[in-house]
Amino acid sequence: MEVYINPEKNTWQQLLQRPVFDTSSLEEKVKIILQDVKLNGDTAVKKYAAQFDGVELNELKVSAKEIEEAIASVDDNLKAAIAIAKNNITKFHEVQKETVTKIETVNGVVCWRKAVAIEKVGLYIPGGTAPLFSTLLMLGIPATIAGCKEIVVCTPSDKNGKVNAVVLYVAQLIGIKNIYKIGGVQAIGAMAYGTVVVPKVYKIFGPGNQYVTCAKQLVNASGIAIDMPAGPSEVAVYADASSNATFVAADLLSQAEHGADSQVVLVASTASIVTAVESELKKQVAVLSRNTIAEKALANSRFIVMENVDAAFELLNEYAPEHLIIASDNALQLSEKVINAGSVFIGHYSPESAGDYASGTNHTLPTNGYAKAYSGVSLDSFVKKITFQQLNAAGIQNIGNAVEVMAAAEGLDAHKNAVTIRLKEINKS
Structure with a gap:
């Protein structure tokens, strides 16, 4: 020190x-795995589970029976502790909901913004030296509060093909049923591209080792949203x-x-x-x-x-x-x-x-100096903000000339014309 x-x-x-780590060779390895999963789906996922995790998987999705067995095996004291955490995390994220506020910017022009849940999200829960069931609480709770229609969880199994019992307990506690025994780069690939068994998602969340982090950044570059850069x-x-x-x-x-x-x-x-x-x-x-x-x-x-x-x-x-x-x-x-x-x-x-x-508060946070520009995960992470505007005849008359002048100044005649023809129609009546 x-x-x-x-x-x-x-x-x-x-x-x-x-x-600082040399990531050049790491990136090449990760690209190969991602491409294999993209092309060969579940076959590739099972191959890498055997190669990296030492487990032969017949079924990738966790069964209802496995979840029931996991629930029964979790210590009651731990269940009580998780209940306290769940309650506090829920309270903190519930108040982050936004009410829709409509504003009339000028007579006849009304604008507003609405938060709409991302339909399909993927949650990666590490399961290596320390299975992070707490991360499932941190990601799963705001995802459910936001109203995401499809929540996919990927987490590695042990060498016997069993997922950590507490992770499964937390999943059922917050109402998540789509849980897959997939870890590492192959998990990120499966959620990013979709396989026969694993649904494709629109945004991927969750921490992981350097390989997982690299995989998230690579799929992000190809168009799949991620929670944040992390290290x-x-x-x-x-x-x-x-x-x-x-x-x-x-x-x-x-x-x-x-x-x-x-x-x-x-x-x-x-x-x-x-x-x-x-x-x-x-x-x-x-x-x-x-x-x-x-x-x-x-x-x-x-x-x-x-x-x-x-x-x-x-x-x-x-x-x-x-x-x-x-x-x-x-x-x-x-x-x-x-x-x-x-x-x-x-x-x-x-x-x-x-x-x-x-x-x-949420523990999924920006690292490596990204806190200068990024926030931690919140309810906002699981929604998109869509803006709306509604103009009546008075509204288009009030701002129409400004739009025409600005569009003409930018040389965008069609933009100007979309207003001009409406104003002419109004003036006829």
């Missing part, structure tokens, strides 16, 4: 660089003299355990805070079940001392973290300085874990 003291602004870009998960923590080093270390490790390519950044107001956090990290990482992964992620970490608070938040905004924790007694006021972040956690008792699971 490297420590930097009041780094000069011209060094920030290099200092805040995420782990390895990350957290930044701002800590001042009022922070609790034990809490801060725990927050950094909760992100580091995601994957070896995750990144954690600590921006502290003094060097003594960094020292205290480093001491806590050593204690806490030793007892983690995923300590090997966490230690590799910590190798990509940055500890930065910024004595000037405004400079600290300027640096954090430049980094644009997926998650930003403000560990300070003054956190609420400091949060006003944030302009680039996926999700912000305010104060000593707001760990990232709360947002990952049960506070209600």
Whole structure:
């Protein structure tokens, strides 16, 4: 773990660089798999399941019997915890519904906008070292609230052809029935292009490893919408003299355990805070079940001392973290300085874990600096906004001349004529 003291602004870009991987060979491999799935559908999907996941699949769709067995196997305490999360996530996303507001811009011209659900969406739920059933809550709940007619879930099975029981439990809890035992690049291809078994969707959501991320970006380039560009998960923590080093270390490790390519950044107001956090990290990482992964992620970490608070938040905004924790007694006021972040956690008792699971906010967020321009997943992610306008005779008379003049100035005679003939017809009567 490297420590930097009041780094000069011209060094920030290099200092805040995420782990870089050579993706050229990766992209070629992914293209081959996607093309195979596009041409050979379910046959290709089953081939790659055997090749990459070591499982021979006869049926790709999860059966009703498998779902029933999964429901019975899930611990009651976990079911209760999921119920709390589901309730909070539902509340948060329900209020994001927009009412239609009609505005008369001028007499006789009425305009409005309406949110319409994307008809077919695909949700990718990772199932590797940590099956993320929480992601299904985060994606499935807003999809159902939005009114998406067809929701397709792809998630890998184990070597026995079984999908994680909790993922299946969550799916039935929120009313999703189209679940397929497909992981990796082949899952993205199946949802993007459609197969005999898997329906083609219009937009694909969900996190994944570098292969899945690359596949999403490639199908996006060919016309399939995706939730956002995404990469390895990350957290930044701002800590001042009022922070609790034990809490801060725990927050950094909760992100580091995601994957070896995750990144954690600590921006502290003094060097003594960094020292205290480093001491806590050593204690806490030793007892983690995923300590090997966490230690590799910590190798990509940055500890930065910024004595000037405004400079600290300027640096954090430049980094644009997926998650930003403000560990300070003054956190609420400091949060006003944030302009680039996926999700912000305010104060000593707001760990990232709360947002990952049960506070209600969505945990599908922009990474790799994309928070400068992208939002996290919300109800808006599952709808399109369609605009409407209705003009009567008075309306076209009120704006007709303006349209004619502007169209003529752009040399678009047919545009002008579409108005002119209407005005002539009105003047006849």
